[in-house]
Amino acid sequence: MDDRSARTRGIALTERQRIAWLRLIRSDNVGPVTFRALINHYGSAETALDMLPELSRRGGASRSIRVAGMAEAERELESAARHGAAFVGIGEPDYPPLLRQIDGAPPLLAVKGDRTAATMPAVGIVGARNASASGMKFTGLMARAIGRAGYGVVSGLARGIDTAAHRASLETGTVAAMAGGLDRPYPPENIGLLDEITGGRGLAISEMPFGWEPRARDFPRRNRLIAGMALGLVVVEAAVRSGSLITARNAADFGRPVFAVPGSPLEARCEGSNSLLKDGATVTTTPEDVLDALRPLAEPDLFSPRGSAEGQAAERVQGVPSAMRLPPNDRERDRIAEALSQVPTEIDEVIRHTGVDAATVYLVLLELDLAGRLHRHAGGGVSLAAD
Incomplete structure (x- = not known):
C-alpha cells in the first residue's frame, strides 16, 4: 500500500x-x-x-x-x-x-498540494450537504479508519458529509475534487479547509480553467472525477435528487463498487442512499465492510501509468506520426450524417450501417463535433444536435 x-x-x-x-x-x-x-x-x-x-x-x-x-x-x-x-x-x-x-x-488536471495523494489507492466518500450529526460522526469514523489503512479519501469539498470526510483524513491524505477553478472554491466557508488540504498531505484537483466560477452543470463533472479516482465509493446520506447519486451512478458505470450506509426510512436525506441498497450497493455499517471488499482491488499494478491502454496511448500520443488521410468525400459525409439522428447511436452501428471504413467515420464525427453539430453520450454513443 x-x-x-x-x-x-x-x-x-x-x-x-x-x-x-x-x-x-x-x-x-x-x-x-x-x-x-x-x-x-x-x-x-x-x-x-x-x-x-x-x-x-x-x-x-x-x-x-x-x-x-x-x-x-x-x-x-x-x-x-x-x-x-x-x-x-x-x-x-x-x-x-x-x-x-x-x-x-x-x-x-489542475492540481495543488501534495501530488502523492493523487497516486494513492483511494476511497470516495460523499453524502448530504445538510447531513445529520450522526451522519457526520459516522463519516469521520469511516474516513479515519480508511486513512489508517493506507487509503486516500476523495470527496467534493461540499458542506456536510464531504467536509467531515476531508477533515477526518487531513493527516492521512485527502483529495478535494472541485467544480470550478482551483482559485474559486465552493462553498466559500470551506476556503480554510481547502487551505488545510493543500498545505498538508492533501491535494485539490479541477479540470476547469482558473477563474471559473462553478455553475450547477459543472458539479456532475466534479462528481465524475470523484468516482473515477476511487477504488470504491461510500454514500453516507443522500436524498433522492442528490448529486451523491450521480456520483454513485458514475462509479457503477466505471465498474467500481458502491457502498451505502442504511438510514431510517422516515428520513428524507437517507431515501437516496437506501435506494442504492435496493439496487445492489453493499450494506455498510463499519469501515471493515469497505476495507475487506477493496483489499483485493488495491494491487500495485492498478496504480501504474502503464496499467491501462489509456495510459499507454497517452504517453506516446505526442510522438506517433499519424497516417494522414485525404478528407472524406461528400458522399461519405452524407451517408454518415443520414445514419445519425437525435437518438444516441453506437459508433460501431454507424460503421456497420454505412459501410464506410472506421477511420473515415471517426473523422466525420470529429468534424461534426467541432462544428457543434454532434453530441457525445456516456458509453460511446453519438447523436445529432438539434437545429
Whole structure:
C-alpha cells in the first residue's frame, strides 16, 4: 500500500507540449473525447490546433471556431503558478491512475498540494450537504479508519458529509475534487479547509480553467472525477435528487463498487442512499465492510501509468506520426450524417450501417463535433444536435 514506485513511471510533457495541450482543451467544442480523437489522428496537439478551423468548416459550422491562443494558455499557466498549482497530463506520473482508465478522462488536471495523494489507492466518500450529526460522526469514523489503512479519501469539498470526510483524513491524505477553478472554491466557508488540504498531505484537483466560477452543470463533472479516482465509493446520506447519486451512478458505470450506509426510512436525506441498497450497493455499517471488499482491488499494478491502454496511448500520443488521410468525400459525409439522428447511436452501428471504413467515420464525427453539430453520450454513443 505504501509503494509509490508507480509515480516514477510515465512520460512528462515538455512545456511546449503542455501549452499546446492546454490550448487544445480550452478551444471551442473540444472536450476530453474530442481531444483524444484529435491527438490520435494528428499525432500532436500543435497539428490538431492548426486543423481545428478546417475541420469545423468541413463539419458545417455556422461560424468560425474559437481556437485558444498562446497568450491565453500562458496566462493560465502563470495564474496556476501564482496559486502554487500546476497542470498534470494524462500520461504523466502524477496523474491519478484510476482516473486515466475511464472513458473521457480529462487530458489535463489542475492540481495543488501534495501530488502523492493523487497516486494513492483511494476511497470516495460523499453524502448530504445538510447531513445529520450522526451522519457526520459516522463519516469521520469511516474516513479515519480508511486513512489508517493506507487509503486516500476523495470527496467534493461540499458542506456536510464531504467536509467531515476531508477533515477526518487531513493527516492521512485527502483529495478535494472541485467544480470550478482551483482559485474559486465552493462553498466559500470551506476556503480554510481547502487551505488545510493543500498545505498538508492533501491535494485539490479541477479540470476547469482558473477563474471559473462553478455553475450547477459543472458539479456532475466534479462528481465524475470523484468516482473515477476511487477504488470504491461510500454514500453516507443522500436524498433522492442528490448529486451523491450521480456520483454513485458514475462509479457503477466505471465498474467500481458502491457502498451505502442504511438510514431510517422516515428520513428524507437517507431515501437516496437506501435506494442504492435496493439496487445492489453493499450494506455498510463499519469501515471493515469497505476495507475487506477493496483489499483485493488495491494491487500495485492498478496504480501504474502503464496499467491501462489509456495510459499507454497517452504517453506516446505526442510522438506517433499519424497516417494522414485525404478528407472524406461528400458522399461519405452524407451517408454518415443520414445514419445519425437525435437518438444516441453506437459508433460501431454507424460503421456497420454505412459501410464506410472506421477511420473515415471517426473523422466525420470529429468534424461534426467541432462544428457543434454532434453530441457525445456516456458509453460511446453519438447523436445529432438539434437545429
